[in-house]
Amino acid sequence: DAKTTQPNSMESNEEEPVHLPCNHSTISGTDYIHWYRQLPSQGPEYVIHGLTSNVNNRMASLAIAEDRKSSTLILHRATLRDAAVYYCIPSGSARQLTFGSGTQLTVLP
Amino acid sequence: DADVTQTPRNRITKTGKRIMLECSQTKGHDRMYWYRQDPGLGLQLIYYSFDVKDINKGEISDGYSVSRQAQAKFSLSLESAIPNQTALYFCATGTDNEQFFGPGTRLTVL
Secondary structure (H helix, E strand, O other), X not given: OOOOEOOOEEEEXXXXXXXXXXEOOOOOOXXXXXXXXEOOOOOOEEEEEEOOOOEEOOOOEEXXXXXXXXXXXXXXXXXXXXXXXXXXXXXXXXXXXXXXXXXXXXXXX | OOOEEEEOOEEEEOOOOOEEEEEEEOOOOOEEEEEEEOOOOOEEEEEEEEEXXXXXXXXXXXXXXXXXXXXXXXXXXXXXXXXXXXXXXXXXXXXXXXXXXXXXXXXXXX
């Protein structure tokens, strides 16, 4: 499995954009980059995933570096409900996901 | 109704007792998973099943067993619970693109 490095914690102000970084320098050429988040007292939930091109969905955008050694999850307007632990997971598919300790995002009102 | 349900949601038991945690899913997926989460840490995979006849050990299977009773049901057993199995337990189901998680079972072993 590719080793990932994420900040332990980040803060953001409500209604401002948030950029959550992830380094995955040992990612293989066929690994997707999956992002999940875990809200307090809940199970993880899928956010987004991508291979090479930037990806957008209703929750977030995923920007993938050209060399694929890093990626950034972008929340365009953070809300209090976005406070969660965000996990970056390189994997060939969602068949097997290895969760690290993630980034704890705090959203300030 | 929730796509993945877990019962019980909370359980307190004593050392040496046998415990079963149950998971049901209505997503219709073949793959199911059991994870454990200790405070402040990420999830660790205990067991996974890619179909009814397929059971595989994850990274921390010692002290646990599973049963896949049907496509929709996957149960986790602790044959003789010990205090360091106190944790949050999550069940999941999924596809190649996404895993869907249950709400978790908080287990305390005294």
